[in-house]
Amino acid sequence: MTIENIKLDINFVRSKFPAFSEPLSKEWSFFENAGGSYVPKNVIDKLTEFMISTKVQPYADYPMSKIAGENMDKATNIFAKMINAKEKEILIGGSTSINLYVLSNALKKFIKPGDEIIVTNQDHEANISPWRKLESIGAKIIEWKLNIENHELEISELKKIINNKTKILAVTHCSNIVGSVNNLKLISNLAHEFGTIVIGDGVSYAPHGFPDVKELGVDFYTFSLYKTYGPHLALLYGKEDILKQLPNQNHEFLEGEYPYTINPGGPNHEELVSLIGIEEYFNELYHHHFNDKNISTREKINKINELISKHEEEIANPILELISSKNNLKLIGKNQIVNKNRAPTISFVSNNRSSKEISKILVENNIATRNDNFYAWRCLKALDIDPNDGVVRLSMVHYNNDMEIKKLSNVIKNI
Numbered sequence: 255m256t257i258e259n260i261k262l263d264i265n266f267v268r269s270k271f272p273a274f275s276e277p278l279s280k281e282w283s284f285f286e287n288a289g290g291s292y293v294p295k296n297v298i299d300k301l302t303e304f305m306i307s308t309k310v311q312p313y314a315d316y317p318m319s320k321i322a323g324e325n326m327d328k329a330t331n332i333f334a335k336m337i338n339a340k341e342k343e344i345l346i347g348g349s350t351s352i353n354l355y356v357l358s359n360a361l362k363k364f365i366k367p368g369d370e371i372i373v374t375n376q377d378h379e380a381n382i383s384p385w386r387k388l389e390s391i392g393a394k395i396i397e398w399k400l401n402i403e404n405h406e407l408e409i410s411e412l413k414k415i416i417n418n419k420t421k422i423l424a425v426t427h428c429s430n431i432v433g434s435v436n437n438l439k440l441i442s443n444l445a446h447e448f449g450t451i452v453i454g455d456g457v458s459y460a461p462h463g464f465p466d467v468k469e470l471g472v473d474f475y476t477f478s479l480y481k482t483y484g485p486h487l488a489l490l491y492g493k494e495d496i497l498k499q500l501p502n503q504n505h506e507f508l509e510g511e512y513p514y515t516i517n518p519g520g521p522n523h524e525e526l527v528s529l530i531g532i533e534e535y536f537n538e539l540y541h542h543h544f545n546d547k548n549i550s551t552r553e554k555i556n557k558i559n560e561l562i563s564k565h566e567e568e569i570a571n572p573i574l575e576l577i578s579s580k581n582n583l584k585l586i587g588k589n590q591i592v593n594k595n596r597a598p599t600i601s602f603v604s605n606n607r608s609s610k611e612i613s614k615i616l617v618e619n620n621i622a623t624r625n626d627n628f629y630a631w632r633c634l635k636a637l638d639i640d641p642n643d644g645v646v647r648l649s650m651v652h653y654n655n656d657m658e659i660k661k662l663s664n665v666i667k668n669i
């Protein structure tokens with residue numbers, strides 16, 4: 255059977271997530287995944303196991319400590335393999351916002367007065383503020399503005415502002431409002447012609463398929479693990495050549511122990527270990543759908559990514575079509591997913607009701623969602639949307655099913 259004929263077994267998927275059978279959550283259709291996803295039982299089990307039997311200071315020689323340390327290393331190693339990075343290229347921090355502040359502080363050493371930094375107004379603020387703040391050391395901040403007609407970041411605009419003085423380009427892989435997938439490979443190739451370091455924000459992209467960071471060609475890439483079926487942590491990838499040159503932001507005597515020294519402190523041990531459960535879940539997903547056993551972790555991820563995107567396209571396109579067909583609603587971004595050019599993160603506003611009113615109607619109908627600016631307030635301002643009322647956002651991942659989509663469609667039809 256070719257991959258085109260294999261369909262995601264949605265009942266199998268949902269059986270792995272305890273939230274779907276919990277009294278509090280089981281009556282709800284969950285469409286706030288871009289805020290944070292449910293976790294599979296594998297993650298909960300790894301967390302519990304760690305807390306019960308190895309919750310001691312890791313890396314000593316007694317068994318509880320030894321196993322704790324081994325599992326922490328295993329989790330980092332597994333994630334490196336999943337995104338095609340080296341183990342020493344992975345940093346785990348508390349959140350993407352924290353990771354990017356830590357990174358911007360470390361990258362200060364490459365910036366001298368007059369150097370330029372490009373940020374966008376399509377990004378979440380987490381990938382804007384840390385870079386804008388480098389103005390205080392003399393950097394000139396240039397904004398790559400989205401096209402207000404189609405809401406996209408256009409490469410032709412980037413070409414007008416990038417030059418040999420551009421030291422950093424911070425850009426989202428996928429906007430948490432517009433949903434469009436930006437071509438990071440093309441952007442990185444262009445930026446590297448000018449010696450520019452590219453920081454890709456993958457927070458809204460990674461829940462729909464872990465990327466191959468080498469294929470993307472970015473210098474740094476970050477995503478929030480609590481949106482990719484894990485606990486409240488975030489991953490930062492950095493090219494080893496650059497990481498090696500970053501200053502020690504940890505204790506003085508730890509000099510040279512990158513990437514550990516880039517973060518001012520260590521990761522949350524139990525949550526780090528629970529990440530092993532994410533890979534375990536994806537592995538189970540793989541073996542449930544495919545037969546080939548002798549393939550690498552990354553090849554498995556590639557196949558699962560295909561399966562997931564096909565399913566996401568099937569469930570999201572009817573909603574995109576419905577919203578764009580309604581005269582009183584205004585959809586942000588593309589009205590169809592074609593070839594993974596858009597995430598199933600769907601934002602819209604109404605021309606006769608506030609986003610708060612609409613979100614209230616959805617919630618009254620057991621659709622878990624909200625209205626907000628989702629910290630992409632520059633994007634909302636550019637689109638002339640009140641950041642206080644924000645957009646209504648319906649965000650899906652691979653575990654959303656047809657029944658939830660039908661329920662959602664019926665509510666939207668009556669708005």
Ligand SMILES: Cc1ncc(COP(=O)(O)O)c(C=O)c1O
Pocket residue numbers: 288289348349350351352377378380381426428429430455457458478488628
């Ligand atoms: C696109 C995007 N980037 C960055 C962030 C910030 O992530 P964190 O909450 O881990 O700081 C978010 C959070 O919603 C996001 O959606």
